[in-house]
Amino acid sequence: MKLINKSILTAVITLSTASVYYAQEVQDSTKTKSKDIEEVILRGVTDIAKDRKTPVAASTIKAAQLAERLGNQELPEILNTTPSVYATKSGGGFGDGGLTIRGFESRNIAVMVNGMPVNDMEGGAVYFSNWTGLSDVTSTLQVQRGLGSSKLAIASVGGTVNFLTRSADMKRxxxxxxxxxxxxxxxxxxxxxxxxxxxxxxxxxxxxxxxxxxxxxxxxxxxxxxxxxxxxxxxxxxxxxxxxxxxxxxxxxxTFAPTIQNYINYNPDHDGSPYRRYNSDFGYYTDANGNKVALANRSNYYxxxxxxxxxxxxxxxxxxxxxxxxxxxxRGGGTGDLGRVGGKGMTDFYDAAGHFNYDAIFAANAAVNLNTAGAGSTLVRRSNINSHNWYGILANFQHKINDNWNFSIGTDDRYYYGYHYQVLTDLYGAAGYKDNANKNLPAPRIVNTLYDYKKLTWNPFGGKLAPAEDQVGYSNDGEVLWYSGFAQVEYNKDNLSAFLQGSVSNQGYQRIDNYVVDGSTLKGQTVNTKTGFKNIFGYNIKGGANYNINEQHNVFANLGYYSKQPFLNTVYPSNQQLINPYLSNEKISSAEIGYGFRSAKFTANVNVYRTQWKDRWLRKTGQTFNLADGSTTTGYSEINGITEVHQGVEFDGVYKPNRFLEIQGMFSWGDYYYKGNANVASFDDNNNPVTLAGSAGNELYLDKVKVGGSSNNSIPQMTASLGLTVKPVKDLNIFGTWRYVGKLYSTIDAGTFTNVSAQERGVLKLPDFNLFDVGFSYKIRLQNEAQYFTIGANVYNLFDKIYISDSATSVFANDVPTKLADGSNNTAKQTYEQLGMMYNGIATGNRAYFGFGTTWAATLSFNF
The missing domain is CATH 2.20.50 (Outer Surface Protein A; domain 2)
Incomplete structure (x- = not known):
């Protein structure tokens, strides 16, 4: 929800001045060109990898390819034909897609706009629903895999995604x-x-x-x-x-990944196949005219x-x-449900089609007498507000010592204040919502002020924050002070180029809980509304060298070490005012070697890498726990002491046999696994510790288990693509792409790795899949050369392949479901396989997202 959007765009291009590398495309065996980027008039800390010079693995996409092929896809999906990148639509809402690079999720990928970091300062998140406009003004999009070439103290564990936009003073x-x-x-x-x-x-x-x-x-x-x-x-x-x-x-x-069984059960055709469009987060109500009206429980706005x-x-x-x-x-947030009515939550009101029966919810809420009912006794829709104020200064000084040496030094300083609380957006027929969470206000309170999420905030100076009397559930703020300095030395002579760079930073975190009474006691400790700042020092150092053997061959190597500060919710876990007793910096070490070949018709790159990430802390939300007493509950887990190893090999190449044809190819193979075990603590949704069934303590048995995602996103460890572009006549491009995804592993579910037997089974491996996309573009030139029309169209998933793109669970064929396919109890205790509750080799009890079926987009533009 933190947004750098369509429009951060043009002006950031003139950020500060450090060494600037220009991305280039090969023209022939001896020359390269960077005209497209030079026209942008780059200035600042815009560290773009230069071919045969910068010793990092990088892939570059130009504006023409964005305009031709993105269509109505998610913005990061344009990167799916680059090695070790996996971008999906995830839940399927506008801009809700996920992105991983080399097995690392977006929180640990540095997203930059013209060299300026834009990841959320509290948790590192990136919300692409707020980035869609970048496609209109980006001149170059470059992915640097690994630690990258940026000098800033950023969390580029998996890589860096840098958007370069057009300059404000471009031609008329x-x-x-x-x-x-x-x-x-x-x-x-x-x-x-x-x-x-x-x-x-x-x-x-x-x-x-x-x-x-x-x-x-x-x-x-x-x-x-x-x-x-x-x-x-x-x-x-x-x-x-x-x-x-x-x-x-x-x-x-x-936002909720349904079970595969529900995709099948709620298919309107009832043919045993999954209904990929199924959405379990909305329903219908009957309006005053007797019409059925759709109503969403989950929405996002910002x-x-x-x-x-x-x-x-x-x-x-x-x-x-x-x-x-x-x-x-x-300013903005995301909606969801709050409270219960008659002891029932939203999922107790599904109709026969798997959607919420709002008429029943409205009736149940209307029957509640708030004067006598307890707190949280109505079922309503709330919005989790996630607003912020962010101020910063970025400065950089660059000096050229002589023809071979130059250095740069600079500072990146920021102040951030985040506001997190809940307000009501729909009462679902209730008279209000009774809340007693705020210990600093008289309780219980009946709240019925509503906030319409579809009323977009255009105010450039911030918009209104809700007063305390309108807030329910929780209200806490996060304050971040960030100070950093960086420096770099570069050497260039003849066929050798090298760099050494480093940065230091101090991140100060303070948590402010507006519902906590000063001087109260929590776990035997005195806590206050404000925790005071916890300052954490971090640093990184990295370097590399590239050597051009001759006009066709080059080799490079790089290595680096990061001491990375944890995020705010790691410093203050469990949504409480106590500092994490296991708090430590995360340690990332990385090494890589690569080879490049350039000729008039063929270019290729091969690189091998290994990254080790130690002392990682992970919070896994949205889990369902089987408890030691035989009951179940929902909640979250907090895992510390994780060590991950990510290693692999990558290839990409382009072959141009003549001016009419171009062939692009990519292949990546990875081996991502956990090294050693970790410690876990699990909690229900009310922050109460829980004991899991089959648990042997707080140890999480992860050693040698394949790395899965931390939310609903899955991680592949093998990808490939082959693209063909045909130019039969001037200004006409016809193109097609085949893409393969394999070794796709589900999200790690902390609740299932509490014993050795779960460790031996590991994470669920999902079926491999192949996809085909096709499209064309044609430019119609007018008499005036500056004026022309462009028409184009794309068809995605041409053959309507049914495939699972992401999975939130690891349920295996020999597991025993509690319910049968028809919803009755599994009294015989048969397994999924014995019951035939399988889809494409996967147990139907798994919660998953299916990829989109065949979709299309067409464009018409006029340049003048």
Missing amino acids: GGVIRLGVGNNDYLKTSFSYNTGKSKDGVSASFLMSRQAGGTYIENTDYESYAYFFALGYEINKKHNLQFTITSAPQWHDQR AKPVMMLNWDWTMSEKSKLSTVLYMSNG
């Missing part, structure tokens, strides 16, 4: 674009650039709207974006730019205006300084 012109697609997808946008005047003044703006639904039931959405930049080049030494931008959006979601003031100073031919001041006030 505009674009009008219209896009249509499946499920009422409609996107319109208009952008215009004035170009730079003789006085050095330039302006640029963009406006867009996107709306419709996705392939999944009841996933409507609406997204806007606005952007305005004003630049002033005072003289050849000084350049100023001011930018304001935002991209407010709302979208209905599917707006994050960003304002930036950038100053670039060319001090001399050898020295440069650049500084950017920025602020961002994000």
